[in-house]
Amino acid sequence: MSLDVSRKDAQPVTPPSAGQNGNGVAVLQNMATTQHRLRLHPNTEHKPESYDGLQLDFNPLLFSSLERYLPPPMLSLSRDSKLHYMRDIILRYSPEGERNRVQRHREYRQRIITHYQPLHRELYTMHASNFFVPSFLKAINENKEESFRSIMAEPSPGVFTFEMFQPRFCELLLSEVENFEKWVHETKFRIMRPNTMNKFGAVLDDFGLETMLDKLVEDFIRPIAKVFFQDVGGSTLDSHHGFVVEYGIDRDVELGFHVDDSEVTLNVCLGKQFSGGELFFRGVRCDKHVNTDTQSDEVLDYSHVPGRAVLHRGRHRHGARATTSGHRVNLLLWCRSSVFRELRKYQKDFSTWCGECQREKKSSLIHSVSSLHSVEETVRAAVEAKSYKQLPDILLVVEKSGHTPNPFSFLSTYPLKLRTQIIDEILHSFRSIRPRSHPHIAYDLLLSYTLQNPNPLPVSLAILQCTLRAGCSPAPQIRLLLSSAWLNCSVSVSRSLLEMQDIGYCPDSVMCNYLISSLCAVDRLEDAVKVLKGMSAAGCIPNLDSYASLITAMCSFRRTADAVELMKQMVNKARLSPRQGMVVKLVATLRANKEIWKAVEMIEFLEREGNLVGFESYQFVVEGCLECREYVLAGKVVMAMTDKGFIPYIKVRQKVVEGLVYANELKLASLVRERFSDMGS
Missing domain, CATH: 2.60.120.620 (q2cbj1_9rhob like domain)
Known part of the structure; x- marks a missing residue:
């Protein structure tokens, strides 16, 4: 693919010039000299005309984009009138030499396309x-x-x-x-x-x-x-x-x-x-x-x-x-x-996307905040000026200084409705910040502040959801604060989640799963189950992680009956297939409780419902059968296990055969021995 002629509009190694867009289109230099001034911000509700198919000097998309900036009186005019107006503006600031170059390039393209x-x-x-x-x-x-x-x-x-x-x-x-x-x-x-x-x-x-x-x-x-x-x-x-x-x-x-x-x-x-x-x-x-x-x-x-x-x-x-x-x-x-x-061309601050501008701005903010007292003052001033996007940089001082009073404490002086509105505006402003995890300190401080207030829900749940969606992990103490706030909540689970919708937030499974895991961590399994059941009523469908946290916690506390029931509910009603780790955890707990028959029933249930059961789960069940001296059951599980292509460890194989002989189950022992032989063992 050897090429011979350089493009005159190509991007040099140095940054692109401000005068043209690099594709043969000179951009506007001074919009204010026209009869009507163009809007500073686009009219996002206006649907622009299509300029495709017209013989134009410039890209049709340029006219469609520029149309959103037209003065309001012009939006109702015909397409031809708007086109003439916009073309006059563009030509006024497009040098003749540049227009000639565009024309030559158009002719060059036409020669290629023709032949x-x-x-x-x-x-x-x-x-x-x-x-x-x-x-x-x-x-x-x-x-x-x-x-x-x-x-x-x-x-x-x-x-x-x-x-x-x-x-x-x-x-x-x-x-x-x-x-x-x-x-x-x-x-x-x-x-x-x-x-x-x-x-x-x-x-x-x-x-x-x-x-x-x-x-x-x-x-x-x-x-x-x-x-x-x-x-x-x-x-x-x-x-x-x-x-x-x-x-x-x-x-x-x-x-x-x-x-x-x-x-x-x-x-x-x-x-x-x-x-x-x-x-x-x-x-x-x-x-x-x-x-x-x-x-x-x-x-x-x-x-x-x-x-x-x-x-x-x-x-x-x-x-x-x-x-x-x-x-x-x-x-x-x-x-x-x-x-x-x-x-x-009219901007001086590019800190929304330039990494070095961001560092300079951050350094300036940190330098201006010289004491913990001024942190609170600066945060309050930023909030009152609605300069919410400055908060993540201002709060870097809190992270570097260690323990400090929460700089959002001043919000308690506002009425509840206004306080909720301000927090909502802060959360919305953070959505456009990149990287998304940059406001992680602000999220933690807002969570800590709201969770320690009377009636912290549903605002704290909205903050938690935004925190998790930004890919941030809440500070460790948040789990404890969240659990305490939840236990002190006077309304039902579904009502608490529905109240999030009242302030403009729809609860999602990630936030609910974090809440479930937080409650499980402090042994509040009943409340965690209530959250699981309340998710559907709030329009949030539980997923595999929702059940996994609860089943794992139930197994940790040896609550096998609840864990078995929840596993069956997950498979039958939610139509979810458990991960192998969940099955292994449940089977191992049933084995530890000497409930080996329930473990066998669980494996049979999962396979009957079309779910795969792995080698490790079978191995645990066979070992549990041997520990309980259920040799016949062990032999039957081994036969089912080998049907799936799994073969127990050698010591287990020996103990199964020996146990069946001891129990005088010679026919089953012979079948098991033959199966091992057929599988090359």
Whole structure:
């Protein structure tokens, strides 16, 4: 895939300029000189027109995105009127030379599309069910943060990896690119490189895939970016630069340390066989701090897997190590927001996404809070100013200073309704903070404060749920405080959970499971059972972890009758299959209680209901039978065990046969001995 001509709009090693978006589109420089001023913030309730299919100088998505910023009187005008208005604005700030360059590039693309014959035309139109793996499509259709996170890993804050493309799609795209390269070679057509750093590769937009990639950005990347990259214009992505790059011994070998000319970058390995080529990430930086040192918690090395996507901010500094053997091809999609680029020119504080800006701001806050007394004052001032996102940084002082009065104690001076409203606003503000675990100190302090107040529920449960959803583990003392608060609660379990809905929170299984485990930890099993039963009434379905905590606790306290009953309820009513560890724990407890017949009945019940029972559970039962001198029962369990392909340990085998002989069960002893012989024992 040798390419010969450099793209003039490629991203240099230095950060992207503020004047253009790197795709031949100059962005607005001064919006205030028009007859009506554009809105500072978009009208999120307005549904913009579609500008697809029109002969435009700029990307149709640019006009759809800009339309949300139009003055209110203009939103009711015709599409042509809005288009004319927006085009005049863009042209006013787009230099003539830049417009000429865009026109030349349009003509260049047209020459390629006119003469190049696609090999796989099905690639040129979006066919989601043929392109994407089912798990990715399911998450996109549900369009919720929980759904996205269920298919993703986040090995470092702001770097998300997930299965995206089907192998067949990767094969077709590789084949199409190779066909295009063959055409380039045969016709000696001079094509542009993807960027200034890659000498091998092809721009997918240039030979007809632009429409499909537009759809990919609009319907599949933007919904994810809206959730995880709101701070860099993830919800207003309106253009892209799509290309493939090639690495290998006779291709580009590595890629130097750089930032992308994008707000959000999608990087998908298409294949083929290769070794090396790891991506390395070293923190997100604004223009001012792009060359600052890397902190230890910003270091990430990632190994490519064909079909698996990496999604990250374009300003996340990264590079690619040498591909030491084979041939690696990657699809890159630089997703851009013209609105974000315009607004960025008027900003000075990028601490929502720049790691170094965050450290400077944090250092300034910590320096300004010089005493424990001022911590409380600073927290109160931040709350009264509704600057809730500053709280995690302010509260770092509490963590470093050790024991201190709770800085949220001043909330007790407010009426209960106002106090609840403030805590709710704090929790909502924390949702957009990245990494999500950054407010962990604030969560712990809010939990500690509310749990020690009269009538702590349901607010404390809402805080607990937000804490767990952020991936934070509450401080150890929270379990004890939560258990005490729960025991002092005067309303029913289901009522307490339903009260969460009254303040805007729906209880989930993760929070309820934490509550169950907390109650089990202080031997309040009856209350834990009440929580389990009350979950369904509150619209929260118990899962395997809900039952596992209780059954494990019941076994620890030798309450085998309750544990057996709960196991049967889990299998029969909840239709859940127990983990092998749960079965082993229950069987071992029944053995310790000399209730070996119940252990055998439990195994028979589980297998009758279609659940697998493992070797360890059978082994415990056989040993228990021998301890209770139930030799005939031991022989029958061994026969059932060997039917599943399991064979007891050698000493147990000997004792079973000897026990049957001792009990004068010679026929069964002979059958058991023959079975062992047949299995090569």
